[in-house]
């Protein structure tokens with residue numbers, strides 16, 4: 001008798017929803033937000049159609065709009081008015097992110113506020129910490145930059161951030177921030193570690209969005225080589241051992257194998273669908289080459305299937321609307 005195992009029995013339209021293994025909900029999504037200290041009105045980001053930078057005074061409105069759509073977590077990036085080699089505006093209590101966190105928390109106290117802890121938007125050279133003479137010429141100084149990261153994380157916690165997300169890829173940054181937070185009594189502030197952040201071309205549009213392009217070199221001496229799976233897993237394990245509460249894999253779509261491996265560590269896993277992943281879909285959809293909604297939903301369900309509990313995505317607000325329509 002052929003065939004005995006008829007897989008198509010499971011694919012009739014009314015049975016399919018019953019058998020679906022993975023689903024996507026609004027609770028899975030985190031919306032990145034760019035706050036620009038120099039703006040008085042939202043400013044569109046040309047490389048990311050549909051995304052804008054917001055002024056400090058408009059950020060609470062945007063957070064409230066997301067909240068009402070059912071997006072209950074945001075990830076903040078700041079663009080300061082001035083930059084210097086030490087990135088000192090990054091830990092200013094009156095800095096752009098610090099003000100934004102307070103404004104958001106005042107308006108929507110229950111929204112989960114996550115802050116990106118890094119220096120590249122605040123340094124004049126655009127690198128993720130302090131630069132100096134290192135083994136192979138001018139480079140990011142690891143241990144000297146840790147103190148800067150501690151100060152940034154503390155200032156975010158003091159402003160009311162629920163979760164800090166160190167993205168610099170410095171060695172020891174998770175442990176360093178954990179003890180700084182604990183020493184100051186912020187034992188409840190969580191750490192979402194950008195634990196496997198690859199040195200990816202997909203961050204291109206973000207550098208326009210966050211004005212974080214670098215003036216020399218690249219980030220390959222601190223971000224992971226896309227060819228290295230074992231190294232990525234080890235990075236995540238080290239971040240877990242240093243006290244990370246959530247592990248992040250970034251970018252998401254090209255790195256699903258890494259995602260599924262990192263998920264075996266046992267900590268909650270976040271995936272960051274980065275600017276380039278967003279812009280690729282937008283560009284193709286804009287030309288009528290791909291159906292945007294179907295492509296986006298497929299990309300997100302694949303990221304969840306690979307093992308992510310939560311997804312940072314610039315599509316968060318749109319997806320919330322689409323999920324409402326499906327009910």
Ligand code: PBG
Pocket residue numbers: 116118120128167168202203204205206207212219273274275276
């Ligand atoms: C900064 C940072 C970057 C992104 C998040 N935090 C850029 C980079 O490392 O160059 C990329 C996010 C995106 O592309 O959406 N450390």
Ligand code: ZN
Pocket residue numbers: 118119120121127128167168
């Ligand atoms: Zn950085």
